[in-house]
Amino acid sequence: MSRVLRAMVIVLAVASCGGGNNSAPRNLDDACSILKQRPQYIKAFRATERRWGVPVHVQMATIYQESKFVGNARTPLRYSLGVIPMGRQSSAYGYSQALDGTWDEYRRETGKRSAKRDRIRDATDFMGWYMNKTRDRNGIALTDARNQYLAYHEGHTGFARGSYNSKAWLLRVASEVGTRSLTYQAQLSRCRAAR
Numbered sequence: 001m002s003r004v005l006r007a008m009v010i011v012l013a014v015a016s017c018g019g020g021n022n023s024a025p026r027n028l029d030d031a032c033s034i035l036k037q038r039p040q041y042i043k044a045f046r047a048t049e050r051r052w053g054v055p056v057h058v059q060m061a062t063i064y065q066e067s068k069f070v071g072n073a074r075t076p077l078r079y080s081l082g083v084i085p086m087g088r089q090s091s092a093y094g095y096s097q098a099l100d101g102t103w104d105e106y107r108r109e110t111g112k113r114s115a116k117r118d119r120i121r122d123a124t125d126f127m128g129w130y131m132n133k134t135r136d137r138n139g140i141a142l143t144d145a146r147n148q149y150l151a152y153h154e155g156h157t158g159f160a161r162g163s164y165n166s167k168a169w170l171l172r173v174a175s176e177v178g179t180r181s182l183t184y185q186a187q188l189s190r191c192r193a194a195r
Contacts, residue, residue: 022071022118031060031184032191034069041069044121052128057188058145059124061181062152065173066097071118073097095123098130106130127152134159146178 025037035042045056067073071094092099094117098106106126107115115122134140134151138159142148151159153170164170 024069028064028068029183031057031187034060035188035191038069038120041120044124047121048124048128051125052132052142054128054131054142055185057181057185058131058143058148059127060184061145061177062127062149063095063123064180065149065177066092066152067095069095071095071120071123094118095120096127098123098126102130144178145181146174149174149177 025034027033042056045059048054048059049056063069073094093103096117098117103115103117103126106129107113110125110129112122112125115126117123117126130152131140131142131148134148134156135142137156138147138151140147140151140159147159150164150170153174154163158164164174
């Protein structure tokens with residue numbers, strides 16, 4: 001084997017080992033299955049629960065809605081004339097779908113300069129930080145997945161103005177987040193992966 005070919009094989013082998021697991025776990029309707037497939041998730045969720053007080057089931061329901069547990073999730077592309085890509089709908093990225101500006105604010109305030117949106121531990125910590133701000137600014141309990149999600153989607157000012165009231169689709173989605181949170185809570189109380 002030539003040196004060039006050998007070097008290419010080594011580079012490909014090393015490249016295939018790098019990076020995170022950005023695909024979604026199977027069976028997203030079962031919290032225990034998710035945690036069994038991704039044991040690092042429960043460590044991240046528990047760390048956020050300890051630091052920020054946001055329950056695991058609220059974090060999981062929000063991540064399900066935002067990214068379906070896909071670490072490198074992005075918003076869809078916008079197209080001009082139906083075919084020319086014009087960029088993404090927003091800068092939302094990662095598990096938590098945090099926007100660039102909000103993510104930068106989180107990193108500044110927490111001192112976590114190297115935090116990345118496609119790392120579950122950083123994404124959940126961000127959510128804990130944001131939901132605490134929501135509690136402080138808008139009076140929403142950390143256990144209230146539905147209203148926390150509305151504020152997460154609309155921003156603190158938008159939530160305070162009630163901007164979600166004119167969006168029937170968002171009210172429906174927020175109710176689904178609330179229901180999923182309760183479902184995950186019941187499942188987590190019975191599974192080993194959550195302990």
